[in-house]
Amino acid sequence: MAAAIGVLALACLASVAFGARALSFGTVLEALTSYDPGNGDHAVVVSRIPRTVLGLLAGGALGLAGAAMQGVARNPLADPGILGVNAGAAFFVVLGIYGFGISTFLGYIWFALAGAALAAVLVYTVASLGREGATPVKLALAGAALSAGLSSLMSAVLVSSQQTLDIFRFWQAGSLSGRGWDVISAVVPFLAAGAVITLCAGRALNGLSLGDDVARGLGQRVGLSRGITALGVVLLCGAATAAVGPIGFVGLVIPHMVRSFTGPDYRWILPFSLVLAPVLLIIADIIGRLALPPGEIPVGVMTAVIGAPVFIWLVRRRKQAQL
Template sequence: MAAAVVLLAVSCLASVAFGARAVSFETLVQALTAFDPENGDHAVVLSRVPRTVLGLLAGGALGLAGAAMQGVARNPLADPGILGVNAGAAFFVVIGIYLFGISAFSGYVWFALAGAAVAAVLVYTVASLGREGATPLKLALAGAALSAGLSSLMNAVLVSSQQTLDIFRFWQMGSLAGSGWDVITAVLPFLAVGAAITLGAGRALNGLSLGDDLARGLGQRVALSRGITALGVVLLCGAATAAVGPIAFVGLVIPHMVRSFTGPDYRWILPFSLVLAPVLLLLADIAGRLALPPGEIPVGVMTAVIGAPVFIWLVRRRKQAQL
């Protein structure tokens, strides 16, 4: 864990230092300790700090939510993007823009939370139909179907309204650029509550990983455990999606990497995912900034480039079909 925290700190420093205009380590330290408003390099460093903090918060939220979703669903393919939670949040944000003229984050967050909750309930309800219940394969198929359906409806709304498209298109790609401290202070309470709920669910997720029948035999209230953990996941996914847009695969890649050295104990998987997921998001953001200077590739595109091959690898491994 100490090594993971050090890696996260290095990633944060790199996020502040690197970009279209790189700054030296000495300048970075001076800007953070003795800021000079007349120094252009100091101004560049200061402008990158909110972006880095937002990546830290959003990455931690998505990694923690992905790990918890895999535990609740007992599905190694569970991820806020794959199971349709991000799509639900994005669709409700579009509806908020189109019908109510929402253009500020204070409005986005409530619609995103509602959309994430509705999508999570729909996916689990549809997957639960039938004799076998919510199997990993059925959850993945239900999430993919819901994502496709919501994306079609969202595109229909965007095509019919140029104003909605203009507001939504930059947010849709998933980016850390352009957000300031106002977004961070608005999203922080939701992320803090969601993280507290989810981090406290480690023992419950360990019980659920044994199967519902065995968990009940050990005295666990399965429905209550799933409901409370799902509440934490919705808060994390909804708030993070509202702040930075729909970013996929962070919650899929990191828990699997963490599980390779922590084992199946969610009391370790959850905190490690919280610490290491921002590393992936920040490094992807740095890569997007350095790829096409002075422009940049949105971080949502970069995480998809990294995460898609991992997802294909997981699908093709039969031993990873379930947890």
């Protein structure tokens, strides 16, 4: 854990040092310890701090939510994107833009939380139909179906309104740029509450991983455990998606990587996912800034470019992603 925190600290330091304007680590440390308002390099460093902090928060939220969703669904392919939570948050943001004229990140939060919650409830309700209940396969299928349906509805709304499309397309790609301390202060309470709830669910997720019957036999209230963990996941996904847009692969890749050295114990998987997921998001953001200067590639695109090959390698090496 100390090594993981050290890697995260180095990633954060690199995030404020690298960009369209390259700065030395000495300049970065000088700006952080003895800031001079008249120094242009110091001003650049300070302007990158909110972006780094947001990457830290959003990455941790997505990684933690992905690990918890895999435990709740007993499905190693579960993540906020595959189970439709991100699609629900994005669809409700589109409705907020189209129907209520919402155009600020602060306004996106409540719509994203409502959409994420509704999507989670719908997926679990549909998957619970039938004698077997919410099996991992049915949860994945219900999530995929809901994501496809909401994407179609979202496209219909965007096609009918050019103004909505213009506002939404910058948010949809997933980016850490253009967000300030106002966005961070708005999402921190939701992320903090979601993180506390989810981190405390490690023992419950260990029980759920044994199967519902075994968990009940051990005295665990399966429905309550799933409900409380789902609440934490909704808070994490909704707030993170509202702040940075729908970003995939972070919540899918990192828990698999963490399991390679923690084993199946969620009391370790959850905190390690919280610490290491921001590393992936911040590194992806740095690469996106350096790839096409003076422009940049949105971090949502870069996480897919980086995460997809890594996930394929993990699946082929560990054989963990099987239903």
